[in-house]
Amino acid sequence: MIPEFAIIGHPNEGKSSVLSTLAEDDSVRVSPTPGETTECRTFPVLIDGVEILRFTDTPGFQNPRRVLHELQAFAGRGPDTIRLFRESFLTDPELRDDCELLLPVARGAGIIYVVDGSRPVRNIDRAEMEVLRLTGRPRMAVINCKGEETAHLADWKDAFRKTFNSNRVFNAHRATYAERILLLEALKSIDQDWQGPLDLVVSAFKKDWAARNDRTADIILNLLADCLSFKVMGEILPGCDENMLRKKLHDDYTKAIRKKETLAHLQIRSLFKHNIFNYDLPPCSILHEDLFNEKTWQFLGLGKRQMAVAGALSGAAVGAGIDLAHVGLSFGIFTTLGGAIGTVGALMGGRSLSTKTRLLGVGLGKEQVQVGPNDSVQFLHILLDRVLLFYAHIINWAHGRRDYPENRAEVERTEPFAPGIRSGHWSAASLKVCREYFRALRDGDDGKREIAEKNLLKILTGTLLSISESDDGG
Ligand SMILES: Nc1nc2c(ncn2[C@@H]2O[C@H](COP(=O)(O)OP(=O)(O)OP(=O)(O)O)[C@@H](O)[C@H]2O)c(=O)[nH]1
Ligand SMILES: [Mg+2]
Incomplete structure (x- = not known):
């Protein structure tokens, strides 16, 4: 029955x-x-x-x-x-x-x-x-x-x-996943005959939620792999304005990454059955800031100390011979593009471009500009924090709620701060896994990547579950 x-x-x-x-x-x-x-x-x-x-x-x-x-x-x-x-x-x-x-x-x-x-x-x-x-x-x-x-x-x-x-x-308006489960559990007690069927309901709900979290972790991993390996290239043809080309490639790069991120967020949104209403983030959410905006990089991702621990400031990017727009993304995202070009141009001369040209197997004498893949582990953490924040919003957006309240105090409570959302606060062991995953991707080392991916998946599913079970929702 x-x-x-x-x-x-x-x-x-x-x-x-x-x-x-x-x-x-x-x-x-x-x-x-x-x-x-x-x-x-x-x-x-x-x-x-x-x-x-x-x-x-x-x-x-x-x-x-x-x-x-x-x-x-x-x-x-x-x-x-x-x-x-x-x-x-x-x-x-x-x-x-x-x-x-x-x-x-x-x-x-x-x-x-x-x-x-x-x-x-x-x-x-x-x-x-x-x-x-x-x-x-x-x-x-x-x-x-x-x-x-x-x-x-x-x-x-x-x-x-x-x-x-x-x-x-x-x-x-504010009930979380955990509160829905508690209500279903409580229904069991109102009639003995329902205890059995409702036990099944509760365990089916939990299983279904875990499956959604697994799917979310897959979406996140795909997003990371896709964004971290993404690059755009353009050939410097005789007479072409190199700076214009760089700017165009840089724009193409950021536009494509934003699109990938939006798509992943939409996939998560529909997994959690928000299909009809145009879900808006709360007005004060940091997610309103652009992915490549200074504020985003200030508030999310690793702090300076964690960056040092993660080895992200080791200068590896420069040593590897990466072109300037690329370094601009890694280190100087907040400087103007012109400024970034000037600085890194001075640092590297034309060397990086020829390196890239050879690497890419393009005929000698031709030069290419390449933007991406981004070489900072910070990028991984920014993407992670943003997707985890989005997840926390979406799972805590009760289906019965159709808009945000006028009440300012209530609006202010709407950015979730459940533990685990800021990947920068993860344990040293988890940060190490992120770093290993990032390096394996960068080095194209499939063996290491597979191991790191498995470990990261485990961390992600644990994090998603702890965000779902936290009562510090929206
Ligand atoms: N702020 C706030 N508003 C709520 C809450 N629950 C319902 N509302 C609002 O109250 C109004 C009535 O909600 P409904 O769910 O349509 O109420 P109902 O009991 O089904 O109403 P009828 O079908 O007309 O009998 C709507 O404008 C809801 O958005 C809540 O928890 N908080
Ligand atoms: Mg009604």
């Missing part, structure tokens, strides 16, 4: 939002106007194409006091109470929504009662709770605070204790 839960409550309390977040389905209709949901709609939760759970969205109570009054007449009819009530009042326009919302209950669904815990408990809420008690179905209350006020929480909990098997605070 597939467990079904009906999400029930007063109009506009956030029922549809809670459902959307729980089921990770952004097709659920949410609106600031009360009465948005007028018909029951069932949302199956599928894992690997198999339905494991279903949630049913319902309209808000219309006339709970009258329902309560009429229900008394059927008291003592056990499981038939709701069916008989519905049969008697289905055509009564005053109870239209009430009959509709009780439909899933009549067929045996469990109840998740949603209230906005930021407002006081009223008598009409007590009438709704009593109606739900009379249904005799297993029920849990969910406190979804739409506002910041917490003074009423104790009263709500007190009211629930009398009529519900369990209650939980669950915020439709």
